[in-house]
Amino acid sequence: MSKSRSTPSRWKQLQSDVIHCSRCPRLIDHCKTVAREKRRAYENENYWGKPVPNFGSPRVGLLIVGLAPGAHGANRTGRMFTGDRSGDWLYRAMQRTGFANQQQSTNLQDGLKLINCAITNICRCAPPQNKPSPAELKNCSPYFAETLELCDPTVLLALGGLAWNATLRELIQIGWFDRTPRRPKFGHGEKVPLNNNRFLLGSYHPSQQNTFTGKLTNPMLNRVFKNAVKLINQNRSETE
Template sequence: MARDADGYPVTRTPAGVVRGARSARDLAAVDERVCGCRACPRLVAWREEVAEVKRAAFRDQVYWGRPIPGMGPADARIAVVGLAPAAHGGNRTGRIFTGDRSGDWIFAALWRAGLANQPTSVSRDDGLEVHDVRIVSAVRCAPPDNAPTPAERDTCSPWLARELQLLPRLRVAVVLGGFGWSALLPVLAAAGYVLPRPRPRFGHGVEVELVGPDGPLTLLGSYHVSQQNTFTGRLTEPMLDAVLQRAVALAAG
């Protein structure tokens, strides 16, 4: 596998994503291959343009400008599945949900739930650690207008599938928003989980228990921690806390 100037293995096609994901032996390998992915031309062009033009407030910073890997240990019993990185958040800092208002919300909530060692996430070297939770996104590159296409979602899905396969203790998936929900269900179906018919619809507080090849998995729906939801009060801190507290209780049980 060819490597780019920074040493990351380069993947240029959807078929290459499938091969690269399937052959990744551990989460570190998945993370490394995600960072070198160039399989979606529109997303590559956008993330790199943003990294070059920058926002005025960050004009002195070097943007990451790559896909964003997941965060969290391999023994996690809880997964948090988001939509995609923010153009001036993860795409700038190089860490998922880091450097933007959405990250302020999710990491503060994880801290209150006992899943993070601090409530803030501003940079990759800020000392943040999470435990018993793996944080991932359905699409790994920042998309224009925060809106990946279905094709981009599907191209990225093997990374998500392999990441979940490499979490042997996984028991709960907290899904932030309808896009992540629609991306996760086919991944789980392909992995052998039995989905109800009709397929469960997304909603805040929705709870669905699935049976899979490695045991049960409970899906918990939550409105996304986007500013559109948090600024308007559609999602409040107590609402988000309740979902994460339920996740912790299910994982412990």
């Protein structure tokens, strides 16, 4: 993609490239199969059934990094964290901390807007068993690198250990984080200072596995987002 183009035009191109991508035949096939077979509760809906682009716009304070679209969530609705319980948890915390205009996230026409924030995934197609292969993650990483450059966030919030590790790998590649003898370990509430006054935060993924078991609670998730607000404001006051 040409770097001489404007940021909004590169963002538009990136979104289109993702939607039309077919680099991972296994994942494209799975997305289509899920869309064809459907879950009974959604049998009258038209599933999206293809790669899911980023949600939000470029140049933001916060970039949230998830793992992959849910088979009957984003792979059905076509928007990150939309139409499943993970999204309910995520957008509730985001609305409470000023990163979203509402908590409701059901479909592309529900009026949800992000504020100074964008959401991406390290894998943009719903994978079987929610497990993309290392080769599939590698295929998708150029989209992640481009997203990072275009979003230019102060804070990156990785949801879960896989997103954390993939984000650190990419940050080293693009020079936002210097390779250290021991890579920072993932944990809920972890904070890693990056180059140029940026930060990486970690949170447990708001999957049902974590929220049903009480491993992740609403106050825990709210605290991570409040920390993101603090770091963005701090960065703003230092650069003014």
